[in-house]
Amino acid sequence: MDTRTAEHICDDIEIRIVNGDLVEGKPLPAERSLMEAYGASRTVIREVITALTAKGFLRSRPRFRPIVCRPDASTAMHAAGGVIKHLLASSQNVHDLYQVRVLCERMLVRDAAVGAKREDIQRLRQALDDNEQAIDDSAQFYATDVAFHRQLYVISGNSAFPAIHQAFVEWLAPQWSQMPRSPERNRTNFLAHQAIFEAILSRDPDLAEKALISHLDSSWQFVSSTFFAEETP
Amino acid sequence: MDTRTAEHICDDIEIRIVNGDLVEGKPLPAERSLMEAYGASRTVIREVITALTAKGFLRSRPRFRPIVCRPDASTAMHAAGGVIKHLLASSQNVHDLYQVRVLCERMLVRDAAVGAKREDIQRLRQALDDNEQAIDDSAQFYATDVAFHRQLYVISGNSAFPAIHQAFVEWLAPQWSQMPRSPERNRTNFLAHQAIFEAILSRDPDLAEKALISHLDSSWQFVSSTFFAEETP
DNA sequence: TTCGATGTTTGGTATGACCATAATTGTTAG
DNA sequence: CTAACAATTATGGTCATACCAAACATCGAA
Numbered sequence: 147m148d149t150r151t152a153e154h155i156c157d158d159i160e161i162r163i164v165n166g167d168l169v170e171g172k173p174l175p176a177e178r179s180l181m182e183a184y185g186a187s188r189t190v191i192r193e194v195i196t197a198l199t200a201k202g203f204l205r206s207r208p209r210f211r212p213i214v215c216r217p218d219a220s221t222a223m224h225a226a227g228g229v230i231k232h233l234l235a236s237s238q239n240v241h242d243l244y245q246v247r248v249l250c251e252r253m254l255v256r257d258a259a260v261g262a263k264r265e266d267i268q269r270l271r272q273a274l275d276d277n278e279q280a281i282d283d284s285a286q287f288y289a290t291d292v293a294f295h296r297q298l299y300v301i302s303g304n305s306a307f308p309a310i311h312q313a314f315v316e317w318l319a320p321q322w323s324q325m326p327r328s329p330e331r332n333r334t335n336f337l338a339h340q341a342i343f344e345a346i347l348s349r350d351p352d353l354a355e356k357a358l359i360s361h362l363d364s365s366w367q368f369v370s371s372t373f374f375a376e377e378t379p
Numbered sequence: 380m381d382t383r384t385a386e387h388i389c390d391d392i393e394i395r396i397v398n399g400d401l402v403e404g405k406p407l408p409a410e411r412s413l414m415e416a417y418g419a420s421r422t423v424i425r426e427v428i429t430a431l432t433a434k435g436f437l438r439s440r441p442r443f444r445p446i447v448c449r450p451d452a453s454t455a456m457h458a459a460g461g462v463i464k465h466l467l468a469s470s471q472n473v474h475d476l477y478q479v480r481v482l483c484e485r486m487l488v489r490d491a492a493v494g495a496k497r498e499d500i501q502r503l504r505q506a507l508d509d510n511e512q513a514i515d516d517s518a519q520f521y522a523t524d525v526a527f528h529r530q531l532y533v534i535s536g537n538s539a540f541p542a543i544h545q546a547f548v549e550w551l552a553p554q555w556s557q558m559p560r561s562p563e564r565n566r567t568n569f570l571a572h573q574a575i576f577e578a579i580l581s582r583d584p585d586l587a588e589k590a591l592i593s594h595l596d597s598s599w600q601f602v603s604s605t606f607f608a609e610e611t612p
Numbered sequence: 613t614t615c616g617a618t619g620t621t622t623g624g625t626a627t628g629a630c631c632a633t634a635a636t637t638g639t640t641a642g
Numbered sequence: 643c644t645a646a647c648a649a650t651t652a653t654g655g656t657c658a659t660a661c662c663a664a665a666c667a668t669c670g671a672a
Contacts, residue, residue: 199430200434202462206654217465222466223459226456233452239539242538242539245537249483253483254482385656410622419656420657421658423655423656442622
């Protein structure tokens, strides 16, 4: 009765996705099946599909059946990303976002210094070693760099943090990809990672935080020097 | 050429929104105008509109022209919220999200203790006073409670944090609204706020963090006691 | 001037059709 | 019998048209 059948169907399918009725990874029923099932026209079914796709509950390639995505923290971040990427046209917003990341990681390293388990330390050491091995391969170094920081998020034991880390990486990637790289710079970053690791190992939160701030501030200097074009009227 | 004219139009309108060509708060041109402007059928235009709506670039009521929304950090959070609300059906995820909030605020109060300006302190004191005045009015107390915490985010000087705070409040509201309230409980919370304020005032980050953790952990105990139904097969 | 009846605009929905490509089936050659 | 190929079907992308009801604009009557 309420003049929007599309929303009802949209909500229903949303529910059927989260409760597992529609299985993740499997394709959605054909549009023509759905219109029969819901007694609606194809117009409204297609509207539902586009809405769910934009919301992140479906992933649809041009000529294929939409694939069901049970939403997790990662897809939530991805949904926000559609807007975020526009915000990051302003370097001020890039800086703000980066500072959010810095704040998170500061607390994470403090907590790691206080409460990291043996296995956590072990994995972090492994990530550090991988990072060192990649000093001469900038592409590989970037990957291991990300992995090292990611480990800080994993240690928290909170499943939301790895997703948050992933979001930071994706959103800030455009800026970082422009960053000049070199084995010397890589070595500097590796040493910074090592300092963070050592501080965690010695169970010194203040030192760990200080090392992390130093590292990330230095990175920011490097990155921010690559964009000087800004025009906010 | 590429079998998806909708995406092109979608991207174009997105750009026209962010660069101000389409003014925020004003209604989008009529569907029939857009189909003429883009030389596309109404089907495509409507698909574009629903997609942009789900993305947060438009806000559309049933029988009204869609309103243009220049996306900011707040709408980004709102876009993610569509997914988040489903995740929070699991109390584990609620806990994880809450812990993310706790981590943020721990760092924020530490920073406030170290670097809060006089005006920051003044506004925080005002928020604390408002909170105290509202002890006997649970609805008003909730509002001032939120406002007090929000001030911690504002002090950071980072425009992203107030939006993040807003997101925490919205996402966790369903749980919080079920929380039993009383003047006694309000007073307890006020005293916790006061302790945090005092710690910031005395420039003691460790004490401030400790006071905040105590406060938020206590709140969690209270809230979590209100949901004991969970079934994750 | 104000208020209300009336006609126009516009969004919501439904049909039906056509095209291009993916998926399926059937056929044939090796 | 199998594998490569051709024909058929299923399905998503787009279009044109039509109708309804609610919002909007217009204008005339009180």
